[in-house]
Amino acid sequence: MLSRQPGDRTLPTLITLLVIGLLLMTYDIRSDGGGVTGTLRTGAQTIVAPLQKGAAFVVNPAIDAVDSLSNLAILREQNRALQQEVAELQAELIASVDDLARLELYEQIYELEATTTAVGRTVANVIGQPDAFDVALIIDKGSSHGIAVGQPVIDSSGFVVGSVQQVSALTATIVPITVGPSGVAVAVGEQVGFALPQVTTDEMRLELEAQEPVFAGDRAVTSSRSVNFPAGLPVGEVMADAAPTNDVLITTMAPYVQTDTLRVVVVLAWPPDPVTAATDAETTTTTTTTTIPGDGSTSTTAPEDG
Amino acid sequence: MRLRTILTLVGLVLVAIVLQTTMFSRLEFFTPDLVLLLAILIPLTKIRPELALLIAFTAGLTVDLLGSAVLGLRGIVFTIVAYLGIRTRDRADIGRIVTALWAGGLTLTGVILLILVGTLFGQSVLLGEGVVDRVIFVPIANFILAFILAPMFVRLIDRDSTAFRYV
Numbered sequence: 001m002l003s004r005q006p007g008d009r010t011l012p013t014l015i016t017l018l019v020i021g022l023l024l025m026t027y028d029i030r031s032d033g034g035g036v037t038g039t040l041r042t043g044a045q046t047i048v049a050p051l052q053k054g055a056a057f058v059v060n061p062a063i064d065a066v067d068s069l070s071n072l073a074i075l076r077e078q079n080r081a082l083q084q085e086v087a088e089l090q091a092e093l094i095a096s097v098d099d100l101a102r103l104e105l106y107e108q109i110y111e112l113e114a115t116t117t118a119v120g121r122t123v124a125n126v127i128g129q130p131d132a133f134d135v136a137l138i139i140d141k142g143s144s145h146g147i148a149v150g151q152p153v154i155d156s157s158g159f160v161v162g163s164v165q166q167v168s169a170l171t172a173t174i175v176p177i178t179v180g181p182s183g184v185a186v187a188v189g190e191q192v193g194f195a196l197p198q199v200t201t202d203e204m205r206l207e208l209e210a211q212e213p214v215f216a217g218d219r220a221v222t223s224s225r226s227v228n229f230p231a232g233l234p235v236g237e238v239m240a241d242a243a244p245t246n247d248v249l250i251t252t253m254a255p256y257v258q259t260d261t262l263r264v265v266v267v268l269a270w271p272p273d274p275v276t277a278a279t280d281a282e283t284t285t286t287t288t289t290t291t292i293p294g295d296g297s298t299s300t301t302a303p304e305d306g
Numbered sequence: 307m308r309l310r311t312i313l314t315l316v317g318l319v320l321v322a323i324v325l326q327t328t329m330f331s332r333l334e335f336f337t338p339d340l341v342l343l344l345a346i347l348i349p350l351t352k353i354r355p356e357l358a359l360l361i362a363f364t365a366g367l368t369v370d371l372l373g374s375a376v377l378g379l380r381g382i383v384f385t386i387v388a389y390l391g392i393r394t395r396d397r398a399d400i401g402r403i404v405t406a407l408w409a410g411g412l413t414l415t416g417v418i419l420l421i422l423v424g425t426l427f428g429q430s431v432l433l434g435e436g437v438v439d440r441v442i443f444v445p446i447a448n449f450i451l452a453f454i455l456a457p458m459f460v461r462l463i464d465r466d467s468t469a470f471r472y473v
Contacts, residue, residue: 024378044371130373
């Protein structure tokens with residue numbers, strides 16, 4: 001039972017605040033997070049960021065210690081597996097160094113020049129999430145470190161995490177692809193389409209313009225049609241076999257990244273030249289032009305996805 | 307209301323926000339909503355109801371400013387929950403468990419409202435994996451925290467060491 005004393009101003013205050021809240025929501029949606037609300041967000045994040053960083057600095061080691069104690073057996077096993085992986089990778093690295101030396105020699109002999117543009121990378125720590133329901137990630141790098149709204153974010157293994165939604169001087173907010181509003185343009189083999197978020201699950205709906213079936217375990221990578229991500233970044237794998245109907249194929253995809261366990265992410269300074277990217281979507285495909293002296297032929301190749 | 311009380315409240319809201327966005331976002335087994343709990347507990351104090359609503363609205367708005375969902379969503383939800391708290395607070399001070407149950411019940415109302423209003427405004431960021439689990443676990447965590455902290459909070463804000471002694 002609700003009780004109300006006569007003459008109190010609680011209800012008018014409630015109604016006023018609700019109206020203000022609804023107006024703010026409408027304005028924020030219509031301005032797409034920009035304008036005054038964008039400035040307010042940046043200001044609030046700038047004020048709270050130092051406190052969040054301080055708290056994360058104190059709290060994270062303690063939580064990691066508790067996590068480690070509760071997962072001691074698993075960690076030992078992981079440690080052994082990682083040591084083995086390190087040994088294998090070291091062997092691969094040595095082989096790669098030999099290959100690189102050989103490549104450099106050939107480049108010198110044939111006077112080759114790559115036209116690929118290096119994408120800047122900013123490594124950042126995940127310091128938290130806004131609350132229990134908002135699955136966005138707060139990272140400890142912001143505009144003062146070169147991060148801008150819309151830049152793609154990957155994890156340390158190169159798997160797609162999401163994109164930057166808001167930036168303050170010291171922090172940024174990342175929205176994962178699994179809850180982002182627009183999905184990701186992906187390619188499975190030669191077939192392109194979209195991976196779209198679904199409610200209450202991390203699995204994504206995969207819609208492809210397809211002539212051929214896809215199979216469970218097939219890899220989905222970002223497509224060159226994507227305006228938000230560079231082509232070829234691994235996104236996830238197909239969960240179930242599916243065949244096309246009327247040139248459209250629909251199935252589900254499991255993203256490679258579990259955002260709730262992420263501690264470190266990499267923000268890509270992409271597109272390298274935003275003006276060019278905005279005017280010409282084709283620049284999303286990185287190409288390498290090679291001119292071979294002697295026969296005068298020129299070949300242009302796109303990098304392999306993944 | 308004294309300046310000291312206002313400063314204490316602002317400090318508590320800030321601490322709640324910082325702890326919520328850092329420590330509690332990393333705990334998997336204990337997921338309270340500290341800022342919402344604060345909005346629920348303020349009506350238990352002697353602060354004027356209109357001011358309690360304003361504080362709840364501001365606290366929610368601040369979380370909105372730091373999050374990725376639409377601005378004003380939590381402001382609205384926290385204000386409604388605080389209003390329900392003001393209207394039902396007479397039944398909350400019977401005993402420590404009742405206070406905790408009352409806070410847990412209001413938290414449940416709050417998280418359901420958050421999801422409902424968020425869905426109406428197309429906020430898919432609130433509907434990620436495990437949302438159903440969180441609808442259950444957030445009120446339970448707030449129930450536990452309210453059981454521990456509610457009397458202490460009221461005594462701190464009201465500067466009344468006899469408040470919520472349940473004698």
